[in-house]
Amino acid sequence: MASTSARPFMLLALCVLLQAFISAQSSGSPFNVIGRVYCDTCRCGFETPATNYIEGAKVRIECRDRKSLQVVYSNEGVTDSTGTYNISVENDHQDEICESVLVSSPVADCKSADPGRSRATLVLTRYNGVINENLSANAMGFLKDQPLAGCTELLQQYAPDT
Ligand SMILES: *[C@@H]1O[C@H](CO)[C@@H](O)[C@H](O)[C@H]1NC(C)=O
Numbered sequence: 001m002a003s004t005s006a007r008p009f010m011l012l013a014l015c016v017l018l019q020a021f022i023s024a025q026s027s028g029s030p031f032n033v034i035g036r037v038y039c040d041t042c043r044c045g046f047e048t049p050a051t052n053y054i055e056g057a058k059v060r061i062e063c064r065d066r067k068s069l070q071v072v073y074s075n076e077g078v079t080d081s082t083g084t085y086n087i088s089v090e091n092d093h094q095d096e097i098c099e100s101v102l103v104s105s106p107v108a109d110c111k112s113a114d115p116g117r118s119r120a121t122l123v124l125t126r127y128n129g130v131i132n133e134n135l136s137a138n139a140m141g142f143l144k145d146q147p148l149a150g151c152t153e154l155l156q157q158y159a160p161d162t
């Protein structure tokens with residue numbers, strides 16, 4: 001009798017322990033959010049063989065509370081010579097909506113963020129079983145003011161000729 005009534009408590013204790021273990025683990029090593037920033041030289045909304053990657057672009061990671069939508073965490077980074085950023089994010093963000101957001105581009109004629117490619121959704125929690133600290137985000141892009149000559153030919157490769 002005593003052992004059966006103790007069982008729920010044991011289960012609860014186990015859960016608490018496990019949760020403490022997981023949160024200790026997640027606060028221990030930050031996530032590295034890895035992604036690339038490009039200049040859409042053909043202004044077509046996606047990466048093409050003519051796409052350049054931008055060095056020195058600023059990117060911000062933002063996490064918002066699901067209910068209030070207030071920003072509760074943010075951190076910034078800059079892309080390297082391959083257009084890649086690596087921004088570390090501390091703690092777990094299970095109850096938040098996190099995104100990578102374009103901030104600015106140093107390229108004079110490629111400064112306007114493509115509205116369709118200016119944010120990338122991130123899942124920054126280890127409660128879903130993810131243990132890899134490297135998290136890759138979808139690439140984001142700025143639009144070149146004038147499309148390069150040669151883009152029409154290039155884009156024809158994507159259009160099935162009927
Ligand atoms: C990102 O930066 C962190 C901290 O500087 C480093 O430990 C990690 O290896 C980097 N990840 C990549 C993929 O470069």
Ligand SMILES: *[C@@H]1O[C@H](CO)[C@@H](O)[C@H](O)[C@H]1NC(C)=O
Pocket residue numbers: 131132133134
């Ligand atoms: C994260 O990336 C770094 C640098 O590329 C690498 O050394 C490390 O092994 C990666 N971690 C995992 C868990 O894949």
